[in-house]
Amino acid sequence: MDTCANAAASGIFRDFAAALRYWRAKRGFSQLRLSTESDISQRHLSFLETGRAQPGRELILKLGLVLDIPLRQRNAMLLAAGFAPAYRERALTDPELDAVKQALDFMLAQAAPYPALVVDRLWNLLMHNEPAARMLRFFLGMPVDAPIPGDGAVNVLKMTLDPNGLRRWIVNWEDVCTDLLHWVQREAMGDGPESEAAVLLDELMGLPGIEAAARQPNLDRRALPFLPVILSRDGVELNLFTTITTLGTPHDVTVHELRLESFFPADEASRQWFQAL
Known part of the structure; x- marks a missing residue:
């Protein structure tokens, strides 16, 4: 790159x-x-x-x-200012980042039986664990052995907010939409106009119902210490919340922008569903 x-x-x-x-x-x-x-x-x-x-x-x-x-x-x-860049940017597959990738593999494995994803700053999917693949296959109606690309080809925000994607099964998708847009808005503000983040934000805001959902605050939200993500399909309802992990203070642009998103059950029924997998 x-x-x-x-x-x-x-x-x-x-x-x-x-x-x-x-x-x-x-x-x-x-x-x-x-x-x-x-x-x-x-x-x-x-x-x-x-x-x-x-x-x-x-x-x-x-x-x-x-x-x-x-x-x-x-x-x-x-x-x-006329100077060369000070910080390198390279693909996660670069041999010099092997140690970083091994650390991410370890963290993804430790998250099981719960889902975890590794994304870049624009929420392109780079890595995931098997529980995440199983959850995505179930809610996207994919075959049980269908591969989930981990090379950045899938954008998690688009997959989540698209009316034909996960959004169909997210009970509280308006709240989730506002929370997800916050992340890409921060990137777009930092990058400025004409940037990749600004283009992504425009694409997301162009999806049906997104602009209206982003303008409408939920004044009835429960006083929880996290934003719940409620997925419901075919009698299965998962009540989840997520955490975001970054890799400290690296000196490489790629590593600096990596995020590990971990999903955790917010109730006993959701915990049992993942345990049963």
Whole structure:
């Protein structure tokens, strides 16, 4: 995958000054606070934000660290300032990521008998355990031995929100829709216009009923510490909740953006269904 092309695709970061202003505002930093925490004079920061001064490579990396900017966007800021990207991006199948893949395989195995998925920042499915495959086959009406692609060809958000996909069997799909859109909206805000995340968000918002569901808050939601996902088909009702795990503070764009989503039963009947598998 071409890191330079991906980063340059983010229109908001073609101009370093605009990118710095954006991320400082997004993180709620005043110029004074950013000056103090980055040990850069407020005058120099002001010049950087107006384009009157040009940043050095190390200064950009320091600002990225202080503002906790995603690695992909730090690369984009470096490119906008005329520097090469600092963080590599490669496929999960790259031999240098073997240790990461082994760790993910271990976590997926440990999640059994409950489902778990590994997705990238746009929720393309990269890995899954067998309980996840069984759950998807059941609710999507697939043969019991049908393969579930794990190469990024399946987008979990599209599969979930499509009226012909899992959405048919999600009892509380409006609540789930709002929660899922939140994730891709965050990516689109960070990447800017014309980015892959913005395109995905437009696709999702174009699905029937999604825009209306996203605008309608559920004021009757139960006071639970998690968002339940209720799946019901052919007399089987699963009451689940999910958790998202990330891999700490890696120095690779791909690893930084990986997410492991684990599904857990929220009641005894759901627990028994998975145990029976």
